[in-house]
Amino acid sequence: MDLRNLGFDSPLLTILEDMLDIPEEQEKTRNNPSRAYVRDAKAMAATPADVMEYPTSYVFIVDMPGISHSEIKVQVENENVLVVSGERKREKEKDEKEGVKYVRMERRVGKFMRKFQLPENANMDKISAVCKDGVLRVTVEKLPPPEPKKPKTIEVKVA
Numbered sequence: 001m002d003l004r005n006l007g008f009d010s011p012l013l014t015i016l017e018d019m020l021d022i023p024e025e026q027e028k029t030r031n032n033p034s035r036a037y038v039r040d041a042k043a044m045a046a047t048p049a050d051v052m053e054y055p056t057s058y059v060f061i062v063d064m065p066g067i068s069h070s071e072i073k074v075q076v077e078n079e080n081v082l083v084v085s086g087e088r089k090r091e092k093e094k095d096e097k098e099g100v101k102y103v104r105m106e107r108r109v110g111k112f113m114r115k116f117q118l119p120e121n122a123n124m125d126k127i128s129a130v131c132k133d134g135v136l137r138v139t140v141e142k143l144p145p146p147e148p149k150k151p152k153t154i155e156v157k158v159a
Helices: 011-020 035-045 092-097
Strands: 049-053 057-063 072-077 081-088 110-117 122-132 135-142
Touching: 049 110, 057 081, 057 110, 072 122, 072 135, 081 135
Parallel strands: none
Antiparallel strands: 049 057, 057 135, 072 081, 081 110, 122 135
16 A cells, blocks of 8 residues: 555655565556666766867766776667766675774765767767776767768750
């Protein structure tokens, strides 16, 4: 039974649902977004990025402190959507062995993701990604502008 139908609605209910891990099939019966959608939205909001346009390229800069280059995925979906994703993990086993207890935990752990709609002049074959000092830099080269079409001359005949 969904308590929201009875007029009860609070953040506490959402927390309890997350703790109880209600299956997504039941979630879809409500008017709420799916858990996967909320998870992706949080991951995107927590992944800030800068986008710059140069004369010959577009550059996407995403801060990724403490994340190894092997944990970062850069992909192109649907022919023109650049997706940067990955996951920052906490070293649970090491912390548990050493008896570590967190007094405060502010650095974000978990999945991160950003999606960027690429413009029509982006060259999908010329994309590079470099991660240095915790900063990911994805460069997408631009296609050269199309050459202007030469006017077609039509011969005028005498009738």
